[in-house]
Amino acid sequence: MGQQGVPLVVRSIDRSGLIAIDRVLRLLGMSKVQLAETAGLKPETLYKSARLRADKTQSRMREMLEIVGRVSQWAGGENQALAWYRAQPIAALGGRTAEALVKSGRASEVRDYLDHIAMGGFA
Numbered sequence: 001m002g003q004q005g006v007p008l009v010v011r012s013i014d015r016s017g018l019i020a021i022d023r024v025l026r027l028l029g030m031s032k033v034q035l036a037e038t039a040g041l042k043p044e045t046l047y048k049s050a051r052l053r054a055d056k057t058q059s060r061m062r063e064m065l066e067i068v069g070r071v072s073q074w075a076g077g078e079n080q081a082l083a084w085y086r087a088q089p090i091a092a093l094g095g096r097t098a099e100a101l102v103k104s105g106r107a108s109e110v111r112d113y114l115d116h117i118a119m120g121g122f123a
Helices: 021-028 032-039 043-047 055-075 078-087 098-103 107-118
Strands: none
Touching (some): 021 032, 021 055, 021 078, 032 043, 032 055, 032 098, 055 098, 078 098
C-alpha cells in the first residue's frame, strides 16, 4: 500500500474510473516508454488518448498495478515491488517473472500465487 494505506491501483484511477497514466508515471517514477514496456504494451499506446482508454490497455495496467501494489507490502515499498515484478523468477510458475506472466495474459496465475503465499503457502 502506499499513501495512508490506499492501494496503488486506487491511487492511479481518475474520476472517470480509468487508470490515469500520468498519475502512474508520477507514482512509479517511470517514463511512458518504461511503463509501456513494463506493462507489455507498445510505447505508442501511451501517447494516444483513444488507446489509453482501450480495454486492453486499461486491463493490462490494472493487472500490473494490482500485483505491484500487493507485493509492495512484503517488499518494503513500491519501488522494491516493481523491481521484484520485473526481475524475480517465480519457480512455482515456471521460473518466469510476474512481468512476463502478465505480458502473456497470465496475471490471474500471479494473483493466485500471491494469494497462496499470503495464506502461508510455500513458494
